Amino acid sequence: MNIIVGSTNPAKVNAVKEVFYEKMVDSKVVPSHVSPQPFSDDETRQGAINRAVACTSSDTMGIGLEGGVMYVEEQLFLCNWGALVIPDQTIFTASGARIPLPKEIDIQLEHGMELGDIMNAYAKRKNVGKKEGAIGIFTNEMISRQTMFSHVVKLLRGQWEYNSR
Ligand SMILES: O=P(O)(O)OP(=O)(O)OP(=O)(O)OC[C@H]1O[C@@H](n2cnc3c(O)ncnc32)[C@H](O)[C@@H]1O
Ligand SMILES: [Mg+2]
Numbered sequence: 053m054n055i056i057v058g059s060t061n062p063a064k065v066n067a068v069k070e071v072f073y074e075k076m077v078d079s080k081v082v083p084s085h086v087s088p089q090p091f092s093d094d095e096t097r098q099g100a101i102n103r104a105v106a107c108t109s110s111d112t113m114g115i116g117l118e119g120g121v122m123y124v125e126e127q128l129f130l131c132n133w134g135a136l137v138i139p140d141q142t143i144f145t146a147s148g149a150r151i152p153l154p155k156e157i158d159i160q161l162e163h164g165m166e167l168g169d170i171m172n173a174y175a176k177r178k179n180v181g182k183k184e185g186a187i188g189i190f191t192n193e194m195i196s197r198q199t200m201f202s203h204v205v206k207l208l209r210g211q212w213e214y215n216s217r
Contacts, residue, residue, distance in 0.1 A: 053075070053076050053111060053112065053113055053139075054075060054076040054077075054078065054109035054111065054112050054113070055068060055072055055076070055077045055078070055112065055113050055114075055115060056077075056078045056079065056080060056106065056108075056112055056113075056114055056115070057077060057078070057079040057080075057115045057116075057117070058080065058082040058084075058103030058104060058106055058107045058114060058115065058116045058117075059079060059081065059082075059103065059116075059117060060079045060080070060081055060082075061181065061182055061183055062198075063181070063182055063183065063196070063197040063198045063201060064079075064117040064198075064201055065077065065079045066198050067117070067198045067199075067201035067202040067204070068115055068117075068201075068205050068207050070148075070202045070205075071134070071205040071206050071209055072200070072209065073203055074132045075153075076176075080107065082102075082103050082106035082107060082116075083103040083106065084099035084102050084103050084104065084116075084118060085098075085099070085100035086098055086102065086118070087198035088122070088162065088166055089120070089121070089164075089165075089166045089167060090119075090120030091120065091121060091122065091130055091161075092120070092122050092123075093120075093122050093133070093147070094213050095120060095133070096118050096120030096122070096131050096133045097118070097133040097135070097145055098117070099118035099120070099133070100116040100117060100118040100133040100134050100135040100145065101116060101135040101137070101143060102116065102124075102144070102147065103115075103116025103118065103135070104116035104135040104136060104137040105135075105137050105141075105143075107137075108122070108137040108138070108139060108141070109139065109142060110139050111139065112139070113136060113137065113138050113139070113212075114135075114136070114137045114207065115134065115135070115136050115137075115208065116134065116135045116137075117132070117133070117134045117201050117204065117205075118132065118133050118134075118195075119132050119167070119181070120129075120132070120133070120138070121153065121161060121167065122150075122169075125183070127152050128152065128157070128158040128179070129150040129151065129153065129160070130150055130151055130153060130167075130186055130187055130190075131147065131149035131150050132147065132149075132150075132200060132201065132204060133146070133147050133148070133204070134146050134147075134148070134201070134204035134205060134207070134208050135208070135212075136208040136209070136212055138212065142149060142215070144208050144211040144212055144215075145208075146204050146208050146211070147204065148200045148201065148203060148204040149187070149192055149195065149200055149203065151191065153186070153189060153190070154190075155171055156174075157171075157174065157186075160208075167181070167186055168180065168181035171185075171186050171189060174189070175189050177195060181197070183196070183197070184196045184197060185197025185198075185200070187200050
C-alpha cells in the first residue's frame with residue numbers, strides 16, 4: 053500500500069520515507085483545518101488527523117504530521133503530533149518529544165506570530181522549520197525536526213503493525 057504525507061515540508065516527508073523505506077511515499081499540501089500555529093495538544097493532534105484523513109483513499113494510507121505548542125502550567129512547550137489513517141478509516145495517533153521554549157518566544161507567539169518565522173529571526177537562519185527546527189536549535193542540534201518526526205512515524209507504524217497482526 054502506498055503512502056501520502058499531508059505536507060511537502062522536507063522535515064516531515066523525509067521522516068516518513070526514513071521509516072517506511074520500502075514503500076512509495078508521496079506528498080501533497082492539504083488543509084489542517086486548525087490554526088496555522090496550534091496552541092494545545094488537542095488542536096495539534098486534530099491538525100495531524102485532518103491532514104491524514106485528507107490523504108487517505110481506498111488503496112492509500114494517509115499520514116499527517118503537525119507542529120504546535122502547549123502549556124504545562126506556565127511553561128510553553130513545543131509539541132508535535134502524527135496521525136496514520138488506513139483505508140478502513142482506522143486512525144492511529146502518537147506524539148513526539150517536547151521541550152520548553154524560552155519566554156521571549158512565548159511572548160511573540162502570544163502576539164500571533166508563527167513559530168517558524170520567530171525561529172528564523174531568533175536563530176538568524178532561513179527555513180528553520182524545514183531543516184533543524186526549533187527542536188534542533190534548542191537542543192544544540194542533538195535532535196533535528198526530521199529525527200523527532202521519524203520517532204513519531206515509528207510509533208504510528210508500530211501501532212498499525214500491531215493492530216494488523
Ligand atoms: O508545510 P507544513 O506541513 O504546514 O509545515 P510547517 O513547517 O508549517 O509545520 P506545522 O504547520 O506542522 O507547524 C505549525 C507551526 O509551528 C512551526 N513549527 C513547529 N515546530 C517547529 C519546529 O520544530 N521548528 C520550527 N518551526 C516549527 C511551523 O513553522 C509552523 O509555523
Ligand atoms: Mg504549517
